[in-house]
């Protein structure tokens with residue numbers, strides 16, 4: 001496997017002394033180029049902490065994250081994040097096209113006009129070609145998150161980190177956006193890591209699911225989702241392999257097994 005991201009022995013303790021909260025207890029996993037990996041775990045186990053550490057936005061107590069073989073100590077060029085709270089991640093004073101173009105701020109070799117054209121292409125890819133001149137606050141929540149996804153893709157990042165990106169949208173929009181994200185990931189051969197507490201979503205989206213324990217969190221186990229890249233909201237969710245994987249992950253999280261050694265299914 002061509003490893004893009006390698007997390008080894010990640011620990012994180014917030015606070016000190018009596019207030020210390022050991023969140024990550026030694027998390028290790030890898031992400032291969034072109035893979036879609038979901039990370040799922042019990043509520044409050046440290047999923048966001050882990051994602052922020054991968055993005056270079058969160059200092060660790062110990063352990064290392066490497067991106068393309070380089071230790072991550074600050075947000076690396078080549079990693080983009082789509083946050084859950086799109087209302088705070090989009091600039092209300094910029095129109096949607098300029099919000100997407102902002103994702104290319106660190107892309108070299110493109111003129112402003114080329115960035116605007118590319119932003120328009122990305123808006124089209126997420127089905128919002130007619131909304132470039134509008135502002136985020138003129139769009140529904142699902143549409144705003146599509147702008148944020150377009151911005152993530154426009155940054156031409158090798159790795160897209162998705163922190164519960166669909167948690168704040170309604171159920172129907174959520175299913176549509178799962179398919180949109182999968183389609184975009186396939187089209188752009190985008191390596192993705194999705195953090196979610198939704199087991200069904202984790203399995204539906206991923207080539208591989210990393211299951212976390214509760215705090216102090218380690219990897220309980222990993223499960224390969226052998227369903228091919230193309231998924232379908234109805235047939236995939238009825239597939240025996242999907243149901244078996246869902247059962248496995250759900251059982252693990254419900255029983256909240258503690259610190260078992262990592263294994264790959």
Ligand SMILES: Nc1ncnc2c1ncn2[C@@H]1O[C@H](COP(=O)(O)OP(=O)(O)OP(=O)(O)O)[C@@H](O)[C@H]1O
Nearest residue numbers: 014015021023042043044045046047048049050197
């Ligand atoms: N900056 C911080 N300072 C202190 N404690 C923090 C900080 N950030 C997170 N925590 C605590 O660490 C624990 C893990 O938080 P985190 O948001 O990483 O988990 P999560 O799995 O993403 O949570 P959720 O399932 O609620 O989305 C929580 O108990 C949280 O209160």
